[in-house]
Amino acid sequence: MALRRFLPDNFTLCLLATVLTASLLPCRGGVAHAFEWLTNLAIALLFFLHGAKLSREAVVAGATHWRLHLVVLASTFVLFPVLGLLFKPLLMPLVTPTLYVGILFLCALPSTVQSSIAFTSIARGNVSAAVCSASASSLLGIGITPLLTGLIVRANGQGAMSWHSVGEIVLQLFVPFVAGxxxxxxxxxxxxxxxxxxxxxxxGSILLVVYTAFSAAVLQGLWKQLPLSVLGGVLLINAILLAAALLITRYGSRALGFRREDEITIVFCGSKKSLASGVPMANVLFPAHVLGMIVLPIMLFHQMQLMTCAVLARRYARRLETGKHETPRTDVLAAE
Structure with a gap:
């Protein structure tokens, strides 16, 4: 049972199977074009449904705890990008320039929603505040992430993001969300x-993006450009970013005088990055031939944060009671 919590969830296994399929049977030509259209439709439907699901009442109800929400948003959209840029001189030699752009894009992503709330609940944190913070992060990320990405990519010497990309974000993500x-x-x-x-x-939308992205990347020689040492470098960078975020949010919230329940909310909402938002946004913001490299760090960080936070949530809960504890269902949380 102790080993089971470290095993990959079903969705992660599906991601691995999709990458394997794209490596062996990449789509090309007219088939690739059809997959791109299907992917765009799936992403638009995804953000429409998220807009229809997000309760405005829940967001307003938790909005009074403004100090906590500001700390979570600062961790998500300020702390992570700063860490990504500060660590660049030390960590850049471990990976390729394109992969490090993927790391920086990861740093600009919003927090997850379902898993942040679920882990906060398991750890006996402030759930209502988690609902508000996670929802606000997801909503604001539609606008903040593309702008942050443009600033970070320019700071990394990769050029600026075009207004065409901003327009596509508005059309493909924001308009369906508002319609929802x-x-x-x-x-x-x-x-x-x-x-x-x-x-x-x-x-489904994530798997479609991953398949088309890795198909294009494989045709461009992805695996010839990605030795095991570089893959290990991505894992190490992700681990460093996650550990730094967890430690800073934990001890920072204590230094700011937050209660234990609020500390838990800040830790679990402020240390996560959303796969569900990141992959569709990457599909819009980056050209197809580099998309596989861009989404790879996000896919690896996704599983790493689930496993780490599952252990951390149970540890928080054990400090408060000694009965049976709820186990997080990573299959339900897997798409974030």
Missing amino acids: QIAQRWIGGWVQRHRPLIGVVDQ
């Missing part, structure tokens, strides 16, 4: 009753 918020009045209840549908769209 408008339609929430009529379909919000139905979407809440059929939450597994969002999970299917979440995971």
Whole structure:
């Protein structure tokens, strides 16, 4: 049982299978074009459903705890990018320049929603504040992440993000999200009753992006450019970023005088990055021939944060009680 919590979840296994399929049977030509259209439609549907699901009442209800929310947002959109840039001289030699752009893009992503709330609940933290913080991060990330990415990529010497990319973000992600918020009045209840549908769209859109991205990357010679030493470098950089975020949010929240429940919320909401938002955004922001390299750090960070936070949540909970503890269902959280 102790070993089981470190094993990859079903969705991670699906991601690995998709990468393997793209490596052996990459799509090309007209098939690749058809997959791109299907992927774009799936991403638009995903953000429409997220807009219809996100409860404005839940966000307003938790909005009064503004100090906590500012700390979480600062960790997500300030601390991570600063760490990514500060660590560059030490960590850049471990990976290729394109992979480090993927690391920097990871640093600009919003926090997860479901897993942040679930782990906060398991650790006996402030769940209502977690709902508000995670939801706000996800919503604001639609606008902040593309802008941060442009600034970080320029600082990394890779050029600036084009206005065309900004327009695509607005059309493909923000417009469907706003449409979902408008339609929430009529379909919000139905979407809440059929939450597994969002999970299917979440995971399906990510798998589509990963397949098309890795197909293009394989045709460009991805695996010839990615030796095991470089892959190990990505894992090490991810581990350093995650450990730094966990330590800073934990001891920083204590230094700022937050209660234990609020500390838990800050730790679990402020240390995560969303795979569900990151992969679709990468699909819009980056050209196809580098997309595989860009999403690889996000995929690895995703599994690393789930395993680490599952252990940490149980440790927090054990300090408060000695009965049976709830075990996080990583299959449900897997698409974030």
